[in-house]
């Protein structure tokens with residue numbers, strides 16, 4: 001598990017990007033805390049710069065949107081899901097457990 | 111509708127095909143494309159593909175899922191030469207006549223060449239082959255590259271060439287680079303990126319002539335050697351890249367009877383004079399405007415297809431234009447429709463840091479937004495533009 005930040009430092013609507021390989025972002029959305037791969041599955045854009053609405057994050061480059069709960073894309077141009085990761089809070093600290101499955105290779109047919 | 115033919119197998123044609131299936135079209139779907147490739151993505155051609163960060167395989171826009179869902183009949187390497195509206199047929203170069211109940215025109219645009227230049231070493235950039243031949247020359251060792259045109263294509267090529275270690279000069283005939291897209295103020299800011307990265311920008315001067323090793327004139331088989339500017343200056347050049355714009359690919363429609371005017375004339379919903387024929391992407395002049403941007407070519411076909419299947423215009427494509435450009439490590443984003451004379455107001459950041467977001471305003475009303483390396487505030491500004499006037503941002 002990786003410590004992310006203090007819970008009070010991640011207000012509703014906020015996000016924290018962790019510079020892992022590949023990078024992962026933790027979002028504080030309406031339904032709680034969610035962690036997904038930070039790089040859009042379409043091309044090269046950081047979802048931590050995206051637009052958060054409800055449980056959806058919209059990519060800042062071509063506006064594909066993803067459901068943070070499942071990682072599933074909701075519209076084109078993205079067609080592949082984001083990896084999702086487990087987040088927990090213990091004594092006011094936000095923790096991330098990165099998924100075991102490897103990230104897919106970038107840039108496949110999108 | 112039993113058979114629909116999509117002419118043009120690129121971004122807009124593919125998205126028209128996807129929209130046809132997702133909107134319930136179950137008939138025969140044909141996609142005709144002059145290129146030999148399945149649809150591929152063009153934006154990386156000036157960027158990662160030139161620098162070597164991505165390879166041709168990574169440009170593919172289709173995958174196995176498309177084959178399964180679209181069940182298309184691909185006619186690749188096949189050029190349409192006419193549209194016979196009386197017979198409802200698309201005519202191919204080899205004489206085949208494809209009878210169709212509906213036709214989607216998605217033939218895009220082609221790069222404008224510099225007049226009378228056949229010299230080796232002179233390139234335009236629109237297709238994968240164009241990019242591959244430029245990329246191959248860029249790998250032969252350090253070169254003096256002259257880029258003609260400081261628009262987005264020219265600027266991105268200059269940036270990629272500079273990052274590969276070539277000596278690059280950009281020549282722009284207009285006095286204010288990118289002014290038509292971004293206005294003078296922001297255009298000048300973006301054009302400032304060239305100098306930041308050691309690339310010389312010469313603006314307000316045109317190209318008079320290209321010269322080969324043995325002089326100007328007959329250029330066949332000869333390699334380019336220098337570029338003569340209209341003010342008499344001479345720029346030595348091993349490679350010349352011409353980025354002076356694109357023209358809609360409508361020559362094949364000249365005899366069709368469809369109105370053409372810098373594109374296929376259609377309404378806001380992409381519907382031409384003939385309800386069974388719609389136009390999508392770069393080739394469409396919708397409600398008096400033609401867009402040459404990726405996002406439009408991706409999203410507008412769904413609206414045109416909806417109208418095609420309805421047999422009449424039931425919806426228009428209303429999303430404000432949006433484009434991005436990646437150059438010199440900076441991401442420029444623009445959305446909306448600015449007018450000449452709009453005032454520019456900085457919203458966030460600082461131009462000197464090459465990181466800012468700004469809006470364009472006309473009599474106090476916001477018309478467009480622009481950002482450099484500021485995706486987050488830009489996303490916010492872009493969304494506000496999409497909202498009908500008078501609604502309150504959440």
Ligand SMILES: Cc1cc2nc3c(=O)[nH]c(=O)nc-3n(C[C@H](O)[C@H](O)[C@H](O)COP(=O)(O)OP(=O)(O)OC[C@H]3O[C@@H](n4cnc5c(N)ncnc54)[C@H](O)[C@@H]3O)c2cc1C
Pocket residue numbers: 117118119120121122123142143144145152153154155156188189190191216217218219220235236237263359362390391392393401402403404405407432433434435436
């Ligand atoms: C190098 C490059 C970089 C770009 N970068 C960006 C960017 O960073 N951001 C951005 O917003 N936009 C960018 N664009 C613009 C974007 O790629 C285009 O808007 C988009 O490709 C338009 O798609 P389209 O399908 O309408 O047309 P096109 O992509 O032009 O495709 C048209 C297809 O139709 C085929 N065709 C033409 N005539 C015929 C015929 N008679 N019969 C059969 N087939 C025919 C052509 O061969 C071609 O394959 C870039 C474009 C280029 C060329």
Ligand code: FES
Pocket residue numbers: 040041042043044045059060061062063064077078
């Ligand atoms: S990079 Fe995210 S939608 Fe294209």
